Amino acid sequence: MLKIDPTLIKDLKAFVGLDIDELELVLSDAHSSLFVKGEAFFREGEKATRFFVLLDGFLQVIRTTENGEQVIMRHFAPGDVFGIAPALRRDTYPATALAVADCVALHWPNRFWDIFEKKVPRLVQNAHGAVGERLNASQDRIVEMATEQVERRVARAVVRLVQQTGKKTAKGIRIDMPISRQDIAEMSGTTLHTVSRIFSSWSNLGLVAVGRQKIEVLSAHKLVIIAEGH
Amino acid sequence: MLKIDPTLIKDLKAFVGLDIDELELVLSDAHSSLFVKGEAFFREGEKATRFFVLLDGFLQVIRTTENGEQVIMRHFAPGDVFGIAPALRRDTYPATALAVADCVALHWPNRFWDIFEKKVPRLVQNAHGAVGERLNASQDRIVEMATEQVERRVARAVVRLVQQTGKKTAKGIRIDMPISRQDIAEMSGTTLHTVSRIFSSWSNLGLVAVGRQKIEVLSAHKLVIIAEGH
DNA sequence: CGAGAAATTGAAAAGATTCAACTCTCGTGG
DNA sequence: CCACGAGAGTTGAATCTTTTCAATTTCTCG
Numbered sequence: 001m002l003k004i005d006p007t008l009i010k011d012l013k014a015f016v017g018l019d020i021d022e023l024e025l026v027l028s029d030a031h032s033s034l035f036v037k038g039e040a041f042f043r044e045g046e047k048a049t050r051f052f053v054l055l056d057g058f059l060q061v062i063r064t065t066e067n068g069e070q071v072i073m074r075h076f077a078p079g080d081v082f083g084i085a086p087a088l089r090r091d092t093y094p095a096t097a098l099a100v101a102d103c104v105a106l107h108w109p110n111r112f113w114d115i116f117e118k119k120v121p122r123l124v125q126n127a128h129g130a131v132g133e134r135l136n137a138s139q140d141r142i143v144e145m146a147t148e149q150v151e152r153r154v155a156r157a158v159v160r161l162v163q164q165t166g167k168k169t170a171k172g173i174r175i176d177m178p179i180s181r182q183d184i185a186e187m188s189g190t191t192l193h194t195v196s197r198i199f200s201s202w203s204n205l206g207l208v209a210v211g212r213q214k215i216e217v218l219s220a221h222k223l224v225i226i227a228e229g230h
Numbered sequence: 231m232l233k234i235d236p237t238l239i240k241d242l243k244a245f246v247g248l249d250i251d252e253l254e255l256v257l258s259d260a261h262s263s264l265f266v267k268g269e270a271f272f273r274e275g276e277k278a279t280r281f282f283v284l285l286d287g288f289l290q291v292i293r294t295t296e297n298g299e300q301v302i303m304r305h306f307a308p309g310d311v312f313g314i315a316p317a318l319r320r321d322t323y324p325a326t327a328l329a330v331a332d333c334v335a336l337h338w339p340n341r342f343w344d345i346f347e348k349k350v351p352r353l354v355q356n357a358h359g360a361v362g363e364r365l366n367a368s369q370d371r372i373v374e375m376a377t378e379q380v381e382r383r384v385a386r387a388v389v390r391l392v393q394q395t396g397k398k399t400a401k402g403i404r405i406d407m408p409i410s411r412q413d414i415a416e417m418s419g420t421t422l423h424t425v426s427r428i429f430s431s432w433s434n435l436g437l438v439a440v441g442r443q444k445i446e447v448l449s450a451h452k453l454v455i456i457a458e459g460h
Numbered sequence: 461c462g463a464g465a466a467a468t469t470g471a472a473a474a475g476a477t478t479c480a481a482c483t484c485t486c487g488t489g490g
Numbered sequence: 491c492c493a494c495g496a497g498a499g500t501t502g503a504a505t506c507t508t509t510t511c512a513a514t515t516t517c518t519c520g
Contacts, residue, residue, distance in 0.1 A: 087362075088359065089358055089362055094369065132317075132320050135365050136324050139293060142375065145376065147295050186376075188376075192467080193510080194508060194509075196466095197508095210467095211467095212518075230296075379476090422499080423501085426501080440499095441499095
């Protein structure tokens with residue numbers, strides 16, 4: 001069904017530990033699709049029909065409140081599994097997944113979950129590990145929201161973005177993705193105004209260079225100090 | 231190893247869908263222990279050696295920040311599985327579990343996880359379902375912390391407690407557990423002072439009757455309106 | 461080049477925390 | 491059995507952080 005070479009994907013986080021035969025089996029049932037920037041992989045509450053592995057691009061998972069506010073729950077990068085409702089015995093997607101850049105993703109109908117569970121158990125175990133990390137990250141974030149003030153939360157959001165998409169530049173590390181003040185606000189539970197003020201002050205301190213939808217970290221070290229507090 | 235009657239536990243959430251043989255198999259390998267109020271089942275970062283099902287009592291899961299602040303992540307009631315590190319391919323416990331009342335819990339060494347996965351798959355599936363609910367609840371809470379103000383968060387914390395331990399009384403519903411203002415503050419990311427002020431105002435409105443470590447909800451309906459906003 | 465989105469910034473207001481003093485409640489031990 | 495002390499709770503006042511409102515400015519793309 002697909003003409004992807006197993007060796008191209010064998011190092012992706014989702015497929016770590018699979019042997020060639022397993023990779024081929026998995027690929028033989030996979031569909032591959034392009035999702036253009038802005039397109040939704042699935043939306044909150046929608047019936048879950050398939051699960052995904054991101055091959056290329058970048059996506060964000062968001063939730064929307066009744067009064068229309070958005071919260072960015074997290075980002076996914078190539079190699080991540082997502083939309084794995086069957087791993088959690090859910091039949092709807094709990095959030096909306098949006099392509100932030102053009103994306104290529106593999107996906108399978110949900111019925112393959114149980115098949116892979118038997119035939120490629122490592123794949124399913126990897127997914128459970130990913131769930132564990134996400135649960136842990138969620139709880140970290142709850143603690144952060146409950147105890148830290150805004151500047152630190154914003155710093156952490158930026159540090160996370162740097163870790164996920166940072167590209168080395170002459171002067172520092174640039175976030176390789178158009179990110180607005182509003183996006184950062186939705187990642188850290190504040191307003192774009194407050195983010196703007198914080199960025200201005202960091203910029204004055206020579207910590208970052210910011211522009212329209214772009215952020216370059218000049219002193220990752222100092223930013224981490226703000227984020228972690230020591 | 232244990233003389234618990236399968237019929238006593240067959241309706242617990244953790245064991246839903248197991249047949250008698252499976253229940254007996256599971257029980258035959260189980261240990262049962264009493265944890266007195268205040269005792270820890272396990273602590274954050276500790277090597278995970280066993281997983282649990284709560285039979286009786288009530289426990290809270292907490293995280294502590296570097297500067298000693300506590301955040302109550304969630305509560306567990308009889309029938310809940312917890313400490314299921316193997317389900318998430320973790321080898322340490324991610325948080326601390328404390329008995330809030332005297333508790334009785336079943337527990338198994340972690341090696342039984344893989345055994346049960348084969349022999350009692352439904353048990354493991356139930357656990358994954360529980361993980362899914364928890365991940366979902368965590369994300370709800372993140373949204374809540376990011377977008378709602380304190381009074382609403384406190385209202386939600388109280389509503390959750392009522393759902394988990396509410397006991398009908400003459401005038402309303404009482405939370406059947408000693409809960410301090412500080413506890414509510416740690417559940418909702420605020421200070422005991424703010425909780426105290428909010429409770430005073432609710433009390434003046436006739437919404438709740440509060441006392442030392444006790445909360446009785448007189449108008450659940452109005453409280454839900456504060457919590458949910460409509 | 462013009463239009464619209466993104467960002468900045470000041471000023472005012474709101475919301476919550478911090479500090480501090482004080483009160484209440486309950487269990488314990490004299 | 492009562493007094494006392496510690497833990498739990500309350501409340502005012504000051505302060506601080508963040509948001510809200512509003513007015514501009516800057517960028518970038520078509």
